[in-house]
């Protein structure tokens with residue numbers, strides 16, 4: 001089977017690597033050519049200079065770029081994916097985007113008898129590198145069945161959530177839940193320090209009960225030490241919370257905590273923390289101690 005991978009960033013580079021290691025015939029494209037060269041030095045596969053050229057013979061086209069606008073560019077540009085993709089190809093988009101763009105691109109693809117699945121991921125850089133991502137997908141079941149065995153090469157769990165856009169809606173729920181939990185862990189550790197407690201000891205006790213969470217287990221130690229270089233960047237989180245808040249206006253849900261935490265992340269950006277990871281909400285609380 002021939003596949004392409006468009007976008008060799010923090011996530012796409014190792015995801016495409018897993019496909020090559022699984023023995024698939026992989027052609028990659030990255031806007032910055034040097035990353036394509038590094039990829040082909042690390043893995044068996046080839047690269048092309050445009051998305052159009054990269055996808056020409058592919059049965060499945062994977063994408064992992066930044067946001068809605070980036071996705072539009074790689075899909076619809078003169079040298080974009082839809083200028084080169086063959087009839088009956090399936091496009092699997094792993095970018096975190098709005099549900100609207102997924103629906104719009106799916107409709108455009110259908111005119112060319114090309115399938116489109118939105119397929120955002122969770123699990124971060126470590127999940128991509130270890131092939132342990134969770135993938136939440138939207139689209140037709142017949143298309144999902146075609147790509148699921150291939151996606152398994154870089155994931156531990158894949159699920160079809162409903163029609164196109166449902167994967168992105170599920171990812172929005174994921175980000176909404178993370179925002180509140182991270183702020184809770186940050187406030188707990190901040191309070192512990194003010195109370196003269198050792199936060200690491202506190203977490204050793206409370207993580208075994210109802211307060212426990214992935215964020216607490218995996219981030220408390222570095223948060224306690226004021227280290228915020230461990231994964232998903234604040235800039236990306238603000239993009240994702242913005243998408244969720246826009247969608248909430250449309251579906252009339254009320255997200256007071258998410259709105260508040262989004263503004264807290266804006267504070268972190270103003271502190272110079274654009275590329276810090278999401279646990280840096282702690283830095284905002286601790287700033288007065290410096």
Ligand code: NAP
Nearest residue numbers: 007008009010011031032065066070073095096124125232
């Ligand atoms: P990244 O390291 O910044 O990589 C972005 C990739 O997209 C790069 O290959 C970049 O090319 C390419 N790109 C961006 N704009 C483009 C454009 N207009 N035309 C062509 N290529 C373009 O980002 P990432 O961390 O891999 O994240 C990718 C997506 O996954 C995002 O939607 C993010 O929200 C989501 N995600 C990330 C994580 C994480 O932990 N990092 C976790 C879950 C989901 P260049 O190399 O030329 O810049």
